Amino acid sequence: MLREIAEKKYEYGFTTDVDTDIIEKGLSEDVVRQISEKKGEPAWLLEFRLKAFRYWQTLEEPTWGHLKMPKIDYQDISYYAAPSTGNSGNSGTIDPELMKTFDKLGIPLEERLALSGMAVDAVMDSVSVKTTFRERLKEKGIIFCSISEAVREHGDLVRQYLGSVVPYRDNFFAALNSAVFSDGSFVYIPKGVRCPMELSTYFRINARGTGQFERTLIVCDDDAYVSYLEGCTAPMRDENQLHAAIVEIVVMENAEVKYSTVQNWYPGDKDGNGGVLNLVTKRGHLRGRNSRLSWTQVETGSAITWKYPSCVLSGDGSQAEFYSVALTNNHQQADTGTKMIHLGKNTKSTIISKGISAGHSQNAYRGLVRVSKDADGARNYSSCDSLLLGSKCGAHTFPYMDVQNPTAVVEHEATTSKISEDQLFYCNQRGIPLEDAVGLIVNGYAKDVLNKLPMEFAAEAQKLLGVSLEGAVG
Amino acid sequence: MLEIRDLHASINGKEILNGISLTIRDGEVHALMGQNGAGKSTLSNIIVGHPAYEVTSGTITFNGKDLLSMAPEERAHLGIFLSFQQPVEIPGVSMTNFMRAALNAKRKAQGLDPLPATEFLKLMRERRKIVDLDSKLANRSVNEGFSGGEKKRNEIFQMAMLEPTFAILDETDSGLDVDALRIVAEGFNKLRRPETSALVITHYQRLLDYLKPDIIHVLIGGKIVHTGGPEVAMMIENNGFDQFIKE
Numbered sequence: 001m002l003r004e005i006a007e008k009k010y011e012y013g014f015t016t017d018v019d020t021d022i023i024e025k026g027l028s029e030d031v032v033r034q035i036s037e038k039k040g041e042p043a044w045l046l047e048f049r050l051k052a053f054r055y056w057q058t059l060e061e062p063t064w065g066h067l068k069m070p071k072i073d074y075q076d077i078s079y080y081a082a083p084s085t086g087n088s089g090n091s092g093t094i095d096p097e098l099m100k101t102f103d104k105l106g107i108p109l110e111e112r113l114a115l116s117g118m119a120v121d122a123v124m125d126s127v128s129v130k131t132t133f134r135e136r137l138k139e140k141g142i143i144f145c146s147i148s149e150a151v152r153e154h155g156d157l158v159r160q161y162l163g164s165v166v167p168y169r170d171n172f173f174a175a176l177n178s179a180v181f182s183d184g185s186f187v188y189i190p191k192g193v194r195c196p197m198e199l200s201t202y203f204r205i206n207a208r209g210t211g212q213f214e215r216t217l218i219v220c221d222d223d224a225y226v227s228y229l230e231g232c233t234a235p236m237r238d239e240n241q242l243h244a245a246i247v248e249i250v251v252m253e254n255a256e257v258k259y260s261t262v263q264n265w266y267p268g269d270k271d272g273n274g275g276v277l278n279l280v281t282k283r284g285h286l287r288g289r290n291s292r293l294s295w296t297q298v299e300t301g302s303a304i305t306w307k308y309p310s311c312v313l314s315g316d317g318s319q320a321e322f323y324s325v326a327l328t329n330n331h332q333q334a335d336t337g338t339k340m341i342h343l344g345k346n347t348k349s350t351i352i353s354k355g356i357s358a359g360h361s362q363n364a365y366r367g368l369v370r371v372s373k374d375a376d377g378a379r380n381y382s383s384c385d386s387l388l389l390g391s392k393c394g395a396h397t398f399p400y401m402d403v404q405n406p407t408a409v410v411e412h413e414a415t416t417s418k419i420s421e422d423q424l425f426y427c428n429q430r431g432i433p434l435e436d437a438v439g440l441i442v443n444g445y446a447k448d449v450l451n452k453l454p455m456e457f458a459a460e461a462q463k464l465l466g467v468s469l470e471g472a473v474g
Numbered sequence: 475m476l477e478i479r480d481l482h483a484s485i486n487g488k489e490i491l492n493g494i495s496l497t498i499r500d501g502e503v504h505a506l507m508g509q510n511g512a513g514k515s516t517l518s519n520i521i522v523g524h525p526a527y528e529v530t531s532g533t534i535t536f537n538g539k540d541l542l543s544m545a546p547e548e549r550a551h552l553g554i555f556l557s558f559q560q561p562v563e564i565p566g567v568s569m570t571n572f573m574r575a576a577l578n579a580k581r582k583a584q585g586l587d588p589l590p591a592t593e594f595l596k597l598m599r600e601r602r603k604i605v606d607l608d609s610k611l612a613n614r615s616v617n618e619g620f621s622g623g624e625k626k627r628n629e630i631f632q633m634a635m636l637e638p639t640f641a642i643l644d645e646t647d648s649g650l651d652v653d654a655l656r657i658v659a660e661g662f663n664k665l666r667r668p669e670t671s672a673l674v675i676t677h678y679q680r681l682l683d684y685l686k687p688d689i690i691h692v693l694i695g696g697k698i699v700h701t702g703g704p705e706v707a708m709m710i711e712n713n714g715f716d717q718f719i720k721e
Contacts, residue, residue: 421525422562426616429522429558430576430632431550431583440575444566444615 012264016083016101023080025209029053032179035080039148039182044159052168052178059172065306065335066364066396070240072277077242079180081210101204119144121185121201123214131185133197143188144199147215150186157188161219165248165285165312173244173306174281177213181246184214189224189255198454200229203245211242218248220255222288227258229457240303241266245280253288253315258296260453261309262461265301267468272331272360275303282309286318286344294321295338296452298461300468303332308366310339313347313375320349323449325461327442327468328361328393337367337398342378342408351382354446356465357393358472364396371408378408386416387445389438389472439466475500475671476521476640481532483520490516492696493532498640498671505674505682505707508693509715514675515559517693518642521673522556523549536640550576551583555638557629559645559675564616569628572616573598573635580636601634605661622649630661637665641672647681659684679707692718 023034032053036046061069102122119133121144137144143154150158168178185201203214220226230247243265251257259282268275278301284293295309311320322338340349349369357363363386371378386395397414419441427437443450443462450458476498483491490513498504508514520527521534523546534541541549564572577597578588589597602612605627617625626646633641643662647655659681662672674685682690682704690706691698692715699718700706709717 417565420562423564425524425546426558426562426564427572427576428546429550429556430572430636431547431579432575433545433547433579436575436579440567440571441564444564444568444571447566 012266016097021080021082022078022210025078026075027077027079027180031079035180035182038080038082039151041151042155045151045162048163048168049179052175053180055169056172056175056179059175061172066362066366066398067304067306067333067335069304070277072240072242074176076209078210079213080182082182102202119197119199121146121199123183123185123201123203137195137197140193140196141190142193142195143186145186147181147184147186147217150217154186154188157219158186158217161217161248161250162215163248165250165283166246166281170281173279174246177215177244177246177281180211181213181215184216184245185218186216187218187220187226187228189220189226191221192223193221194224195226198227198229200231202231209239211244213243214245216245216247218257218259219250220252220257222253222255224252225256227260227454229260229262229454231262231264239274240268241274241276243276243278243280243302245282247280247282247309249284249293251284251286251288251291251293251315251318254290255288256292257284258294259284259309260457261295261297261299262453262457262464263297263299263301263305264464266303267301267330267332268303270330270359272303275332276301278302278305278307280307282307283339284309284311284320286311286313286315286320286347288315288318289344290317290319291315292319294323294452296321296323296449297325297336298446298449298453298464299324299326299334299336300464302334305332305334305336307336308338310341311349312341312343313349313378314343315347316344317346318344319347321452322349322351322353323452324353324365325356325446325449325465326354326363326365327356327465328358328363329468329472330359330361332359332361334362335364335366337365339368340370340380342369342371342375342380345375346377347375348379349381351380351384352448353382353384354449355384355386355395356389356442356445356469357386357395358389358469360392362394362396364398366398366400368400368402369410369412370402371405371410373404375405376407378405378410380408380410382410382412384412384414385445386414387442388416388418389469435466435470438469438472442466442469475502475537476673477533477535478517478521479533481517481520481534482530483516483527483532484530485516485527489530490527490696491520494693494696494698496691496698498673500669501671502689503666503672503674503685503687505676505685505687505690506693507676507690507707507710507715509677512693513696514693515644516696518556518644518673518675521549521642522546522554547579548583550636551580553637553639555633555636555641557626557633557641557643557646559648561617561620561625561629563618563620565618567616569612569614569616570595570598573632576632577635597635602631604634604664605630606657607631623651623654626650626658627654627661630658630665634661634665639670641670643672643674643676643681645675645677647676647678655680656684679711682707694718
């Protein structure tokens with residue numbers, strides 16, 4: 001009953017017809033300078049980019065992932081594409097085509113139509129198209145804008161934190177992003193402020209032959225709180241598209257950040273042609289005492305996913321969580337997990353990872369729990385479950401532990417299970433058709449993670465899990 | 475209602491049913507008795523469309539419709555229900571979500587809108603009482619951590635929710651103590667309506683004392699070797715199945 005894969009639906013695979021300002025393909029110091037110049041950046045940022053670029057040139061692509069990575073020709077990619085009538089962040093006029101695109105994606109950019117209780121920064125290709133509800137947030141001293149604008153308007157803040165959590169020397173793709181990053185979101189929540197609405201960035205790749213290199217920086221000051229959601233889609237193209245993003249989060253004393261991702265980049269067709277290469281570095285630094293950070297991710301898209309949203313727990317008593325559902329179907333590959341680096345005393349981390357593999361896909365959890373010698377009383381609980389649909393897919397778990405403090409308590413549990421034909425038949429006999437039965441079982445399996453998402457998105461994510469498995473059984 | 479004609483079936487190439495014919499009319503309760511391996515569960519699985527079994531010849535019609543050409547869920551939507559001999563566990567899926575998916579799938583097939591959440595929960599509460607099913611069980615994952623008796627009660631609870639017109643009870647009495655057997659059997663009887671019918675599979679007379687079948691069939695070696703009234707159960711209780719082999 002569980003057998004081969006049929007083509008699944010990807011309902012975001014359309015393209016938008018707008019004039020796009022694209023820098024010629026290729027990567028050189030000159031291109032880095034051009035990007036910086038187009039964005040009118042200050043000298044310090046150009047310097048940052050150039051240092052990153054020079055360092056990147058000395059690096060090789062990492063090969064340790066459990067992934068078959070297609071060869072990426074970095075000279076055959078355009079590093080900057082801007083819909084020419086989009087404008088960076090502000091009111092002004094927006095091309096109706098762009099408005100329509102985001103409407104179609106369910107992200108209305110007119111505030112009167114917007115989801116109540118959520119502000120959105122909409123990014124297409126290399127630039128931010130519009131950020132909603134800025135004025136309302138400003139009243140509370142909250143800054144939510146594109147990072148390009150933040151560089152212009154809040155240069156000191158950006159300069160202070162950019163690269164402080166993910167330095168450009170971190171890894172190959174981080175160095176690349178630091179050299180050529182185009183746009184992304186900047187968030188600053190001042191001391192003692194509880195952000196009154198969800199903040200959200202919606203990323204859309206549109207132009208052909210371009211890479212997307214966005215950069216997100218979130219700073220949550222003492223006693224502040226913010227919940228942030230990231231969503232993303234791309235057109236269906238038969239070529240691979242490179243997406244190498246960085247997300248940096250700084251969490252100060254008693255502050256709390258919740259970061260949720262619903263990743264639905266185009267996964268490629270059923271034979272594994274095309275799809276986004278999602279090579280992302282995400283990290284949060286829990287700097288202050290009793291700071292809290294949670295990453296929640298639902299990963300259903302991309303041909304290849306390589307990402308490890310991580311937490312550095314410096315502040316004593318800080319708490320970090322990682323909740324992940326990674327679903328792969330057809331020929332998708334995912335190597336994803338987290339790193340929990342315990343530096344402060346009495347720090348606590350929780351890892352709940354749920355992998356779902358179908359078709360010919362490969363799905364790996366890779367996680368590191370490190371407890372430094374000063375991290376007295378550190379605790380970690382990790383639980384990594386894998387669910388297999390069919391017999392041609394793979395699930396892998398690579399847990400690493402490095403515990404240097406004898407008072408630490410580190411627990412790890414792992415399970416692998418299959419959806420059995422008996423379970424499906426039981427559902428069928430009760431009148432539930434096959435695909436609904438798979439959706440029901442998969443959502444049940446993933447619910448501990450889905451429950452962590454903001455309510456509106458939990459429902460979306462549930463639907464997405466069902467849609468992504470369409471054709472996975474038959 | 476249900477009409478089986480000269481049914482032959484096999485699993486993994488091994489023939490299990492050798493020409494079964496059986497007619498169950500509206501309102502009738504039939505019992506099917508026989509030793510282990512006689513083909514009782516094979517027959518019930520084929521009626522509900524389990525994909526592991528292959529029908530090599532013969533027909534099954536349900537109210538005139540050709541059952542064998544239908545998907546299992548379509549048969550369920552027609553009102554066919556199987557109380558499984560060994561109900562499977564589905565971790566992570568709450569009984570509430572499971573029942574809602576099942577009920578609304580059936581309503582959809584009938585062209586009805588999904589039942590509003592409050593009405594659905596009210597129905598859950600009402601029907602739970604029929605088999606004395608604990609409310610805690612209804613909030614747990616499907617059959618997960620249920621005792622053998624609780625699983626069987628849960629099957630009858632699902633039957634109460636879905637209100638089938640034709641139910642198969644596949645050894646619903648196995649693994650039940652006397653009290654649980656009574657609850658399950660009385661629950662089943664409460665659900666009977668004049669037009670509903672059932673096929674009850676069992677080794678023992680005790681369940682039949684409660685259910686009072688109209689007709690009892692004896693299945694041996696994939697064939698019905700004897701059909702009679704309620705007295706057949708007593709004959710088996712006293713003299714075993716061997717008496718029918720000679721026929």
